[in-house]
Amino acid sequence: MLKTFKLGASILALTLAASAAHAEGKLSIYHWFEYIPQELLDKFAAEYDVEVTMDTFDSNEAMLASLKAGKMGSYDVAVPGDYMVEIMAAAGLLDTFEPSDLSNFGNIAPEWLDVSFDPGRHSSIPYQWGSTSFAVNRDVYSGDINTTSIIFDPPAALQGRINILDSQGEVLALASMHLGIPQCTTDRDQLRALNDLVQAAKPSWASFGSDIAKDVLVSGDAAVGMIWNGFSAKAREEGANIEYAFPKEGYVVWMDNVVLLKDAPNRDNALKFMNFLLEPENAAAVTNYAQYTAGVNGVAEFLDEAVVSAPELNPPAGGNGQFVMACSEDVQAVYDKIWTDLKK
Template identity: 75%
Template structure:
């Protein structure tokens, strides 16, 4: 909403924001035949909860949010979100956490096994208490610095985006990215067609361009995440194609962050405000 409708053609919102923007009437629809490369969208990213059937968005890049651990500091099992929320002695006071309400509260809910967007007061109380206790073992909140503190050694573990973890490894940090048994956050950036786009035809051409496998691979090679497009593999750099951060185990489950209704969101805002005070 930064500008008036009719000023911009496309935007690149995250998954849950696509639904919010659609509900607020900010998006235009297109037909599959408007995009000759529409069939390149990977099947698992076609019928997504935030835009079923892909009528106003296309996948751009997707990734996950979990945590990474410096294996020089901690050598035991890292298969649980307890590493962040009930950390072992070796990591206490050495953990960076993303400064992101959605990801912190969602990962906390996954750890406790409670639903997102719950209004159950006991569940919210448990989430609040767990996070407040966990915070006593954290060193910092930081999203933009999540990679840098692992590379510098200022943090021995950290909640992190998978692409940041991959880049930390490339910069020499002996870190391992975890896909915890309880689950992890999956996110997807999308390109949307805005309502009243002044250059609608060119916007569709641009979106179609991004669905070409070679073009999608170029973005992926730079960003170190994953494309939601089939046929990219021949164009990927080897380190991206084989990156452990980009290849989650088949038996591990990722969860999109859900968009809560306004009243429920206020409850989560209170939990976050209490955690950050």
């Protein structure tokens, strides 16, 4: 017994010793899971002789909590979604830079330059943008899927076979679109209706999970999965016979952004990394990997044909995409109560 433990301990010690490496500078990234190709990190590391480390998160809120709980000062850059950039800026977690600090600043697509969550882009650069709705397995269901009823009032064939993202903001935003009420409404009748809607839909839902969203569609555990468009494209490529929906009632549009964190230990390398990601070739590498859409000009020539033509990345003309709103404290308290009651 003792021998076993000793052996285990020495193996552990060896692995620890082997992982020490040397480079000129460092860069510490806090990123979503499965969202940047390793080759791109390696390319940056080689080009600038920087040792890159990365931790991952699975929701904007998890990232915020971790940063607030004492991780500030250990990361240089993070990748929050649109509304979260605003929240982080208000909480004083972001540092600012001047456009002149980034030689590739001019590559940012004009529509993503003066965004409401960071006017003039002084703390963030666009990473990728995409949408959130759901994908349906076409072997199981062949009817019209471009309606949020698939999730909130599903046909019999799909009941009990639905995976929902474990993400309060996106679920309640989509539910609000289904009801045709504004997000973060303060109207009590509308909030009650929202509560009743998700309570009534829950028996049809098999599971909640974000990091499993692709997996359950590929394995067939779920016939419908609420999912991000690029993740859905990946699931399709991995063999799931699924179609991604653009519901007429509306779907969530989001943009992820690379932000410069306050107290970044390697500010210079962080700016180099942001500049690196604004290089069309590199932005395209992320798009080819994650299958979302870059917010950078001039990527077209570097994109894979499969990505350009992917149905998930090409919403119909006049599509009803909406950003998730950050609710006021009072409404958020009601949202939290609805969510807890939903999962009690």
